[in-house]
Amino acid sequence: MTWDHERVEELLAGHVLGGLDPEDADLAQQALLEHVPGCDRCRRAYDDFQAVAGDLALLAPASEPPDTLGARVARVAAPSRRRTPVLVGAAAALIIASLTASNLLFVRRLSDSENRGERMLSIVSNLAAPGTSVVPLTGPGDHRVAMIYVKGLKRIVVFATYLPDPDGEYKVWLFGPGGTWSPGTLRVRDDVSTLEIPTDPTLWQFMTITDEPHGDVPTPTESPVVSASVSSDE
Amino acid sequence: MVGAVARDSPVLHTRGVAESDLELVRRLAVRDQEAFEDLYRRYVPAAYGLAYRVVRHPHLAQEVVQEAFTALWTAPHSYDPSRGPFRTFFLSLTHHRAVDLVRKEERRRNREREANPEPLVDEDVAETVVEEAALAERRREVREAVETLSPEQRRAVELMYFQGLTQRRIAEETGTPLGTVKTRILAAMRKLRERLT
Numbered sequence: 001m002t003w004d005h006e007r008v009e010e011l012l013a014g015h016v017l018g019g020l021d022p023e024d025a026d027l028a029q030q031a032l033l034e035h036v037p038g039c040d041r042c043r044r045a046y047d048d049f050q051a052v053a054g055d056l057a058l059l060a061p062a063s064e065p066p067d068t069l070g071a072r073v074a075r076v077a078a079p080s081r082r083r084t085p086v087l088v089g090a091a092a093a094l095i096i097a098s099l100t101a102s103n104l105l106f107v108r109r110l111s112d113s114e115n116r117g118e119r120m121l122s123i124v125s126n127l128a129a130p131g132t133s134v135v136p137l138t139g140p141g142d143h144r145v146a147m148i149y150v151k152g153l154k155r156i157v158v159f160a161t162y163l164p165d166p167d168g169e170y171k172v173w174l175f176g177p178g179g180t181w182s183p184g185t186l187r188v189r190d191d192v193s194t195l196e197i198p199t200d201p202t203l204w205q206f207m208t209i210t211d212e213p214h215g216d217v218p219t220p221t222e223s224p225v226v227s228a229s230v231s232s233d234e
Numbered sequence: 235m236v237g238a239v240a241r242d243s244p245v246l247h248t249r250g251v252a253e254s255d256l257e258l259v260r261r262l263a264v265r266d267q268e269a270f271e272d273l274y275r276r277y278v279p280a281a282y283g284l285a286y287r288v289v290r291h292p293h294l295a296q297e298v299v300q301e302a303f304t305a306l307w308t309a310p311h312s313y314d315p316s317r318g319p320f321r322t323f324f325l326s327l328t329h330h331r332a333v334d335l336v337r338k339e340e341r342r343r344n345r346e347r348e349a350n351p352e353p354l355v356d357e358d359v360a361e362t363v364v365e366e367a368a369l370a371e372r373r374r375e376v377r378e379a380v381e382t383l384s385p386e387q388r389r390a391v392e393l394m395y396f397q398g399l400t401q402r403r404i405a406e407e408t409g410t411p412l413g414t415v416k417t418r419i420l421a422a423m424r425k426l427r428e429r430l431t
Binding site: 009010013014016017018019020021024045047048049050051052053054055056057058059060061062063064065066068069070072073074076077078154174176179180181198199200202203204 | 313373399
């Protein structure tokens, strides 16, 4: 696809303000993947627009919140008595309490299981659990990849079946308002590959996987193998 | 407790020097609660003011801000310092959360907006908190920059940023062609970029 800088900047301006309609939002994500990283003009515009969008927040008058908010937020960072590091503080505990036992079991099984059959069984048997979102990642090839997140849990699990051997390594990327982050690599082992990402899915707008020949790079250098939007509708 | 010290500003440590946002965010990576509380004190007035401006409900605004701080505590690595200051990252994060929420409640918001239309810049804003000087200065600069926009550009930015409307909804609401809305938003952002970056 050939990108027109003017059109890309128009998309980026709407994107950073959170005001694109769905069709333009998809186009903006495509531009962010395919064009912006390699275009100095559009990358600078994107960074500057993001800065402007952050500054616009200051038009709202600063206001002291009720003290109850301070107490609630303090509990978020309170030391957790739970073993699972992702379950931080009382706020998370409240969320967890509302989850079904099967959801929790699912995530823990994915964490713990080393056995290929057990991993596969965990995935398949819990796809229909309440609160679980399964989002296929699509691309030009025939890769079978999906991400799973469970409502309320600060964790994304990426899984793939029968991945071909990469030229380099399958690097997972997340794109959000704060920038780009690679939480790790999807390693090809057995028939099922999984990567657990300890992050809040609502922080991110887009996930993509690239086959990176040179390993540790700060931003994607190759075209996406597969990609998908991360739903913010938690 | 965070709430008990929320009015102290700026954040001073034993060396008598306020730590940079970046230092504090780095400390979050090792689960440093004091750093988290320092960032809370520093940014909660701006974040709460923003959330309240968008969602127009104190309880919902608290939900938004709590979510934003929870996200920060859970995933401090999502902030990439090379992309700009922490302030813009965190307030953008808060804004996204607020807009997500407001879209879910769009019907209720429509009724309130019709009853209470607002300008982009509050002319007689009485700040209810004392902010750090740098943040207060930046606030002044942003207001001045917004004053350079045309009324139509300001209105478009207001509807999109603070009311959470998409471009198509702005076009419907203002009776303006969609292409014109897009052009206005781009022109406004370019003008603000010139003044602010």
